Amino acid sequence: MKNKFIFITMLTFLVSVSYSQTNLKKIISYNVIEGLQQDSVTQQMFVDWINVIDPDVVALQEMNNFTQKSLETLARRYNHPYAVISKLDGYPVAVSSKYPIVNVQKVIDNMWHAYIYANIDNVHFFVIHLSPHILTKRLEEIKTILAHINTLPPDEPVLIMGDFNSVDRSDAMQYDDKMVQAMREKEENNTHIRNLNNGNIDYSVLEYLTQNDFIDTYWLTNNEFIPSVTTPKFGIPSKRIDFIWANKIAAEKVVNGTIIHDKYTDIISDHYPVYIEVDFKK
Numbered sequence: 001m002k003n004k005f006i007f008i009t010m011l012t013f014l015v016s017v018s019y020s021q022t023n024l025k026k027i028i029s030y031n032v033i034e035g036l037q038q039d040s041v042t043q044q045m046f047v048d049w050i051n052v053i054d055p056d057v058v059a060l061q062e063m064n065n066f067t068q069k070s071l072e073t074l075a076r077r078y079n080h081p082y083a084v085i086s087k088l089d090g091y092p093v094a095v096s097s098k099y100p101i102v103n104v105q106k107v108i109d110n111m112w113h114a115y116i117y118a119n120i121d122n123v124h125f126f127v128i129h130l131s132p133h134i135l136t137k138r139l140e141e142i143k144t145i146l147a148h149i150n151t152l153p154p155d156e157p158v159l160i161m162g163d164f165n166s167v168d169r170s171d172a173m174q175y176d177d178k179m180v181q182a183m184r185e186k187e188e189n190n191t192h193i194r195n196l197n198n199g200n201i202d203y204s205v206l207e208y209l210t211q212n213d214f215i216d217t218y219w220l221t222n223n224e225f226i227p228s229v230t231t232p233k234f235g236i237p238s239k240r241i242d243f244i245w246a247n248k249i250a251a252e253k254v255v256n257g258t259i260i261h262d263k264y265t266d267i268i269s270d271h272y273p274v275y276i277e278v279d280f281k282k
Contacts, residue, residue: 023281024255025121026055029161029244031129031271034091035064042268043074049264050078053275057120059127060094061113061163071096086114093127093162095120107148111141115162117148123250123280124152128162130205133193138166138205146212149247157250157280160214163242163271166205168216171240174225175201179238206243215251217244217276218259226259227272234270242274253278
């Protein structure tokens with residue numbers, strides 16, 4: 001079983017020999033559903049899966065019930081000596097890395113969940129998890145994140161990654177009337193859910209990123225839609241709400257990427273992980 005897994009993964013993520021190991025950075029963003037459901041079997045599957053891919057940076061959402069210490073313990077199981085969690089309650093975000101994580105800011109105020117800003121190997125990372133239920137709140141949150149980014153040097157690479165709980169207009173052909181009707185009915189039956197924009201699917205959150213010169217890295221190396229939710233264990237894959245967005249400096253360095261669907265990510269979480277490779281010496 002393990003050898004078969006390695007073979008499949010190597011086929012999926014074979015990197016051209018033209019890129020040196022030190023120049024290429026492999027990055028994963030993954031909503032792991034409520035702290036990997038605090039299930040030891042699921043956690044071990046996650047660790048084994050991560051170890052095969054061997055990423056340099058892992059951004060995590062829904063790290064429920066983890067502490068700073070238990071996060072560090074988990075990260076060391078896949079050879080990441082550095083890790084940071086945003087908070088200890090609710091739905092924390094987290095990041096782990098092979099490289100020191102410095103200049104960390106954990107932003108909780110005015111955020112539904114939280115976000116982490118950190119500098120990792122001279123790249124600016126924002127690990128986020130936007131409001132799941134209220135469009136207007138997501139707009140407020142993304143504007144806060146962009147305001148933070150505007151304080152950084154404009155000629156340095158920036159990556160924003162996580163669960164945006166938002167869809168992008170580039171995928172509009174995937175979202176049919178049946179989906180919209182289901183969302184309308186959900187809002188009629190749940191007064192706390194307000195994700196539609198005048199009864200229609202909203203694209204304004206991610207359009208705000210585009211208007212601020214950020215680029216959806218998925219389409220840099222893909223030409224077909226792959227959903228990020230929901231996995232077969234939890235429902236029907238239908239939407240792309242998990243992203244890694246890059247400013248122009250970082251986007252120029254992206255050499256590969258995908259949303260990883262395999263028999264392991266089908267069951268680890270209700271979300272699929274987003275993956276990119278970035279050659280910062282390119």
